[in-house]
Amino acid sequence: MLEGKSDSVVLKGIGASPGVVIGPAFLLDYHKVKILKRQIEKGEIDQEKQRFENAVSEAANQIKQLIAEIPEEFREHSGIFETYLLMLKDRMVYDRTLKLISEEQINAEWALNNALDYVRELFEQVKDPYIRERFEDIKYAVRRVQKLLSGSPAADFSQLEKPVILVAHDLSPADTIQMAKEKILAFVTDMGSRTSHTAILGRSLGLPAVVGLENATSSIFSGETLIVDGLCGDVVVNPDDELLRHYGEKQEDYVRYRLDVIQYSNLPAETQDGFRFKIKANIEFIEEISSVISNGAEGIGLYRTEVMYLAHKELPIEEELFLAYQEVVERMSPFPTTIRTLDIGGDKFLSSVSQDDESNPALGLRAIRLCLKESNLFRTQLRAILRASAYGDVRMLFPLVSGKSEIIQVKEHLEKTRNELRREEIPFDEDIKTGIMIEVPSAVLLADVLAREVDFFSIGTNDLIQYSLAIDRGNEYVAHLYEPLHPGVLRMIYRTIEAAHEAGIEVAVCGEMAGEPMYLPVLIGMGLDELSMNALDIPKIKRMIRMSNQNRCSALVRDILECSTAQKIREHLLDFLTSDFPGEFDLSHGLFPDFVGREAILGPLMTEMKGNALNRRLG
């Protein structure tokens, strides 16, 4: 990996949405600290100085606390934090701020800001890069004090004047939706993983993103130039000319690659030995449909319907939902549209219906459980979906089903809703197909029973992995343990497909795994019927299916189902990818499928890479 010279720093995170962009940073957390000038009375001077001194002591306590928490292996680097402590009391900043407060009768935040500007100018004149870099330490220390002085009023990035790269500790799905309307080039977050809903939304918006950086908000300042490489998870802060050139070339390579691979979009997804797969798209926004069509999807395999609920304070009314669904269905016709009922709860919080006191929301009132509790909300959506079914091929999909009794309750609601529409003489498709998402281990164990109740299965690997390996999909600290190739996960997928086929129903995978090329041989070999993914992933997946041989993939699956560790499976798969797709998975080439390959193949190394990034910051 390239390392920056001069002031450049390369932070390592998880590439969550592809693309390479360069632009100014806008630190959401930092902008929570609005630094405003306020003239103070003479009599307030002492009080203002005291406020500043208290904030400095509090910041010092925080830094001491950080020192105490440094893990043993990084203890030798704790010196940098000691430096921060010294910087807090640095005369140029500390004394100058106190002086400005009394002489200019200004508030502490503004005085501190002016003191920092003064120091910046001095440091910019220094030739020695080592000394110049010490300004970063001062900035870090000052920022802590500013935060304490200013509290944290809510951020408002709707006021942005020019396009920026958003840097935040975390973004809720609702924040991410908000970004669709703003001038955002890309986003980077401390938290998150590739399958967190924020990352998925980023992909839907087509915004490059790097998540799970852990320390982005403490390493980046608003206005600094950033390069975001969503392909492999690099974020470069203050790139020098060499880095700008390198990533500029990568950006061009990526554009070239997209132009090359797009040629596969309208070709059938058929293996060399004649097996045909249905390739569909996952969408969140109606605006994605043109991309769905141009990338060659044969329908929508997963229409996540939460955005209309999250985007406004009030719940959407039936008519709004119906009009949106009707538009999607008509524009996709004659291809099918699979509309998933509301999956609110977990990390998609909706104040009007979600519980705000759940200590474990991922295991709480989420998805179908919430809909069954809030029956009015559910019935409104069912009516809208049924009404849209009069305008094309609509399928209904129910998320997070854990057993048969939920399906029975869903069917009761569905039947009542149908009766209502019949009475009102509102047309709908009497033969509408219904399916469930398989994302809870109990649903896998009961797959044979559940398969008799519905017309199709769709395996939500994002949640299936989360719930079977007990790994929070949004938590960057366990992102490296999120392992699609875990033998337990693969056996679950295999068992679900077998049960579906024995019952004569079709089965799809619609989790992120479906759009990641390195897992494709495994899914092909298991005999899956359909893959549904972000539209941008479709051409490369079609290209890879067309290079594949189903029989060879089946043999691979037989072998890997015998393996007892993910490591062994990864080795088998790597051998297979190298022999059957020569050159396609060349990790050094820094592009496709680097961003998926690296994380998945080198999963265990992620921790090490993060350690290195930390070392660089500390050293």
Ligand code: PEP
């Ligand atoms: C999944 O869990 O794999 C899935 C497709 O649903 P979501 O990501 O919306 O939870």
Ligand code: MG
């Ligand atoms: Mg899910």
